[in-house]
Amino acid sequence: MTIDMEKATALIAETWRDEVLPHLEAYIAIPALSPSFDPDWDRSGHIERAVDLVERWMRSRPVAGMTVFRQVLDGLTPLVVAEIAPFGPATGPVGSTTVLYGHLDKQPEMEGWRDGLAPWTPVREGDRLYGRGGADDGYAAFASLCAIEAVQRSGGSHGRLVVLIEASEESGSPDLPAHIGQLAERLGPVDLVICLDSGCATYDTLWLTTSLRGLVGGTLEVGIVTEGLHSGSASGVVPSSFRIVRALLDRVEQAETGRILLESATVDIPDHRIAEAEATAGLLGDRATEAVPYVPGAGPMVDDPVEALLARTWRPALSYTGIDGMPSTGTAGNVLRPRTALKLSLRIPPTADPAAVLAEMRTALEADPPYGADVSFSRTGTAPGWNAPDLAPWLRSALDEASRTQFDQGLQLYGEGGTIPFMGMLGEQFPEAQFVITGVLGPESNAHGPNEFLHVTYAEKLTRCLAQVLDAATRRG
Numbered sequence: 001m002t003i004d005m006e007k008a009t010a011l012i013a014e015t016w017r018d019e020v021l022p023h024l025e026a027y028i029a030i031p032a033l034s035p036s037f038d039p040d041w042d043r044s045g046h047i048e049r050a051v052d053l054v055e056r057w058m059r060s061r062p063v064a065g066m067t068v069f070r071q072v073l074d075g076l077t078p079l080v081v082a083e084i085a086p087f088g089p090a091t092g093p094v095g096s097t098t099v100l101y102g103h104l105d106k107q108p109e110m111e112g113w114r115d116g117l118a119p120w121t122p123v124r125e126g127d128r129l130y131g132r133g134g135a136d137d138g139y140a141a142f143a144s145l146c147a148i149e150a151v152q153r154s155g156g157s158h159g160r161l162v163v164l165i166e167a168s169e170e171s172g173s174p175d176l177p178a179h180i181g182q183l184a185e186r187l188g189p190v191d192l193v194i195c196l197d198s199g200c201a202t203y204d205t206l207w208l209t210t211s212l213r214g215l216v217g218g219t220l221e222v223g224i225v226t227e228g229l230h231s232g233s234a235s236g237v238v239p240s241s242f243r244i245v246r247a248l249l250d251r252v253e254q255a256e257t258g259r260i261l262l263e264s265a266t267v268d269i270p271d272h273r274i275a276e277a278e279a280t281a282g283l284l285g286d287r288a289t290e291a292v293p294y295v296p297g298a299g300p301m302v303d304d305p306v307e308a309l310l311a312r313t314w315r316p317a318l319s320y321t322g323i324d325g326m327p328s329t330g331t332a333g334n335v336l337r338p339r340t341a342l343k344l345s346l347r348i349p350p351t352a353d354p355a356a357v358l359a360e361m362r363t364a365l366e367a368d369p370p371y372g373a374d375v376s377f378s379r380t381g382t383a384p385g386w387n388a389p390d391l392a393p394w395l396r397s398a399l400d401e402a403s404r405t406q407f408d409q410g411l412q413l414y415g416e417g418g419t420i421p422f423m424g425m426l427g428e429q430f431p432e433a434q435f436v437i438t439g440v441l442g443p444e445s446n447a448h449g450p451n452e453f454l455h456v457t458y459a460e461k462l463t464r465c466l467a468q469v470l471d472a473a474t475r476r477g
């Protein structure tokens with residue numbers, strides 16, 4: 001290790017306190033919804049404001065050999081890029097590039113924020129900085145540059161780095177392939193990818209994500225009559241569009257158990273991933289599920305801790321995320337409604353083929369509509385999952401050493417249930433690359449839901465780990 005970690009730790013603490021936190025609070029205040037949730041994003045200007053804030057801050061940092069620019073492509077969300085030349089006495093294999101990835105677009109507000117909290121209002125309480133997008137994934141750009149700066153100012157070394165901060169992740173990264181295509185030459189061969197958009201099972205050690213689920217989504221719509229009818233005269237003869245929706249869903253998901261019935265959405269779980277889940281379950285015990293805010297008397301679908309970990313990382317599961325065609329309960333009359341539409345979000349196993357799942361799901365939902373109803377599955381989208389390649393020995397020991405230095409505990413490996421579409425894309429494009437996928441989405445942090453927070457202490461320690469690993473990567477065997 002050439003980096004003086006004591007010096008780096010002090011620098012990182014100072015930068016987090018004086019620079020990162022104030023800018024992150026300003027970022028939280030911007031409702032920079034991902035294009036899926038703000039189709040008019042270009043005119044509403046929030047993405048632009050978030051991009052401005054992040055780009056301006058990156059430019060302001062005293063990082064040697066850095067060029068920051070914004071890549072703008074017609075009709076797409078912009079990409080913020082920082083290209084940083086190799087630095088220090090040991091710069092690693094010649095011609096290799098490390099990509100550091102993050103995103104600045106956000107999920108929508110969601111209801112249920114507790115009193116005193118709100119999505120676009122940053123609130124600091126102890127270790128927690130509440131507000132939408134701080135943890136998912138606004139901190140990534142700041143933490144990345146903070147770590148690079150600390151490496152340079154503490155006697156450390158790093159190889160050639162390219163920081164990519166995109167603005168379409170929460171929509172499935174539709175804009176990223178075109179950006180990467182445009183950047184391909186500049187990017188060169190990528191042999192290490194660092195992504196800070198994932199999670200941690202606890203806040204007391206470094207967690208590496210070894211797999212991510214994919215995603216298949218769409219809107220199931222059932223129409224049965226052309227206008228609403230008095231339920232007293234029509235019901236019993238005219239079928240309910242909602243009941244038809246229920247019947248169609250039974251083709252995809254077993255109602256009693258939540259088991260997904262699509263063959264293409266079930267895979268054989270690799271043995272080493274099962275072993276990993278066993279190790280994680282042994283370490284976490286009850287902590288694996290106790291952070292879930294069940295209502296009194298309620299509990300999980302799966303009791304066994306190993307099965308629970310596998311269920312949320314390697315098995316498919318369906319969520320119902322939106323509904324149209326129904327008035328709210330306060331204003332609903334006794335009417336047989338003409339149509340019902342449900343937004344479906346199916347998480348699929350890391351190695352399942354999203355296109356095949358979508359095709360099977362569409363056929364299951366649209367075939368042979370009951371009563372000749374008007375059934376469609378439209379506005380669909382897919383994102384690939386990802387299963388990590390075997391961890392290179394040098395990287396495993398660098399991560400483990402960083403974890404021991406910063407947390408006094410060794411590295412832990414586990415699968416995540418979420419999706420980061422870009423990892424699947426990069427895995428295909430750079431099959432030889434190694435991946436460090438980690439993040440701050442730990443217990444209760446609740447990204448996508450209400451009361452999202454960034455665990456500030458953990459994020460700062462993660463920044464220190466990152467600095468240590470960037471330095472260690474220059475001496476890889």
Ligand SMILES: [Zn+2]
Binds near residue numbers: 103136137169197
């Ligand atoms: Zn994210």
